[in-house]
Amino acid sequence: MKKTGMIAFIVVFCVLALLPFAANAVSPKAPLELDYNTPAINMLEEHKCIEDTEFMKSSHMQLLDQWRNDVVRNGDIVYTATDGTRYEKSLDDTCLACHSNPEDFCDRCHTYEGVEPFCWDCHNSFGLWREDANNEALWQDYVSQVEGGQQ
Numbered sequence: 097m098k099k100t101g102m103i104a105f106i107v108v109f110c111v112l113a114l115l116p117f118a119a120n121a122v123s124p125k126a127p128l129e130l131d132y133n134t135p136a137i138n139m140l141e142e143h144k145c146i147e148d149t150e151f152m153k154s155s156h157m158q159l160l161d162q163w164r165n166d167v168v169r170n171g172d173i174v175y176t177a178t179d180g181t182r183y184e185k186s187l188d189d190t191c192l193a194c195h196s197n198p199e200d201f202c203d204r205c206h207t208y209e210g211v212e213p214f215c216w217d218c219h220n221s222f223g224l225w226r227e228d229a230n231n232e233a234l235w236q237d238y239v240s241q242v243e244g245g246q247q
């Protein structure tokens with residue numbers, strides 16, 4: 097083979113070998129599909145969250161953090177939304193009452209975004225930890241951690 101032929105061969109070979117990677121880099125992620133098909137959401141007159149969707153999207157983490165501190169530190173359990181509706185400041189009783197499919201809603205997006213909140217260790221849509229025989233111990237432990245600023 098002549099030298100130029102050899103170089104052309106190498107170039108073509110490299111391009112072909114890299115093609116699958118290039119295609120991967122260019123193709124967009126599959127779109128995120130959130131599941132709103134829950135009994136409570138299906139019963140809503142208006143398909144909306146407690147605050148507007150943009151706010152929920154960008155700020156639900158701060159909202160939950162605030163709620164937890166209000167409840168655990170100050171015993172303040174009532175949240176008044178912008179539209180005047182009052183809700184219990186509760187992950188289980190409020191958020192998960194509507195979003196009772198957290199694996200197909202919360203987690204689907206968290207996995208997509210690469211975040212892993214640890215809340216499900218204790219909270220879930222059935223509020224099971226409440227029935228836990230160790231509930232009192234769990235609660236005491238939690239209060240001391242939140243009050244100690246560790247969570």
Ligand code: HEC
Nearest residue numbers: 160163164167185186187188213214215217218234235238
């Ligand atoms: C170690 C167990 C544990 C973990 C982990 C945990 N929590 Fe809690 N959480 C509790 C307990 C116990 C209470 C007190 C419940 C009560 O007073 O009704 C509580 C209360 C709360 C409350 C107020 C009351 C309610 O019913 O929701 C919020 C909001 C909350 N947690 C949010 C979170 C969020 C958000 C995360 C994850 C970032 C989280 N928690 C992780 C155990 C836990």
Ligand code: HEC
Nearest residue numbers: 132137143144145146149152153156159190191192194195
């Ligand atoms: C009354 C039922 C209800 C409650 C309670 C509720 N949600 Fe929602 N949530 C919805 C509905 C319905 C939507 C879809 C709104 C829309 O169509 O844009 C939504 C949308 C969202 C979104 C935006 C998703 C996106 O990107 O499109 C987030 C995040 C969210 N909720 C989290 C929460 C959290 C966290 C809580 C508790 C603090 C909560 N929700 C409480 C019904 C509820």
Ligand code: HEC
Nearest residue numbers: 130156157160191195201202205206209211212213214215
């Ligand atoms: C549309 C996407 C989306 C949905 C739906 C969603 N989240 Fe999130 N969530 C995020 C993103 C993105 C972050 C990370 C934000 C950051 O790090 O600033 C996050 C962070 C959090 C955090 C803070 C975690 C930490 O370790 O700091 C909590 C708590 C949380 N989400 C709870 C929920 C709950 C409960 C639901 C369902 C009721 C939910 N989220 C639904 C996108 C979503």
